[in-house]
Amino acid sequence: MIARSFIVFLLLNILPFLFFYLRFFKHSEWWKQVLLWLPSVGMVAYTIYLALEPNFIPNNDRIIVLYIYLLLIGLVIAPMWIFILCSLAGRGCSALVRKYCTKDKEKPRKNYGNFLGVILIPIIWFIVLWGAFPGFNKFEVNHTEYVSEELPNAFDGYRIVILSDAHVGSYQQRNTWVLEQAIDSINAQQPDMIVFTGDLLNIQPADLYPHIKTLSKLKAKDGVFSILGNHDYAEYLGCDEAIKVANIKETISLEKQLGWTLLLNESQTIQRDTDQIILAGMENDGDGKHFPQKGDIAKTLKDVKDGDFVLMLEHDPSSWRRKIIPDGRAQLTLSGHTHAMQFNIFGWCPMSVLGKEFWGWYEEGRQKLFVTAGLGGLIPFRFGATGEIVVLTLKTK
16 A cells, blocks of 8 residues: 555655744754654654555554554644645735735734644544544444336335445454444344445455354345455455465355355346346446456346346446446446545535545436445544445335
């Protein structure tokens, strides 16, 4: 993770200290300057250490070193950057006021941006600490409905529990109980079907072993169905291709051992009385650059006939507009992947500015997409965008 943006992280940890040195400490005693630069030296050394990690993230026995680093970024570096931005903005505003609104052009004015920056620091600390601990260790059971005149009558009231982005490697001994409670909550819904829409792992099958017994408890009348997400393909391992292929095969084998039906560009028929729906599972279909693009919609829907109702599982919601809408056969698509950015404040998520499908319901003609915020995350942090289990009830119009 750090190695892929090494220069960015170096600048992130050096520039704020340089600003404080030039602005406040340049003419201070030597020992004050040393105290200022010590944290920067420590963070730079920490950054170099993590950049030498061959994998995208460290293995489970060492992942705590990454979490501590990110926590320090949130508690030390982020507040410094916020203060700098506020200070620069305040300085700019003071200059404009002095130039256009006062008679005494030379009279210095207070930089109220500094005051705002100081006020925001404890707020940032609260967001970081809450998101890293209580925020990540909670989840909600949310209910929603899908109504369609194309849905066969026998499936009116059909209940599907959607689970996504479990990232089980992030549940260590201190918070394994969160995953256990989530599984119990899913079973308590007595669903007709459970679907898992990808990202079971962080980076490797070893993430799954401590949780096999827990995940094997998932039960539904018509079964548990799953697809692979971008983190399930061993793409983030620093190893040769043969080892990656072996890891993918092991992940597939483990999901089957859980009693789940893994759909790899394929579909299954779900029967109710004389009616049926097609449950299709397309492999992760990302942009092909940052995320694997393995989805084959023609293969996935090769057995679909005219008039069939198709429920599509696809981890990456960006594929909905790229492939699923143009194909036109899947009335309903369920996705995850985005985690709703794991951040939401006063109902606003920064991802909304991108204009892409990231959380909730989307509609295009007769086709609909639902994106869940998922349960966990590679980085154990959630503020506002609480982890969720979604109970979806199908309704005929």
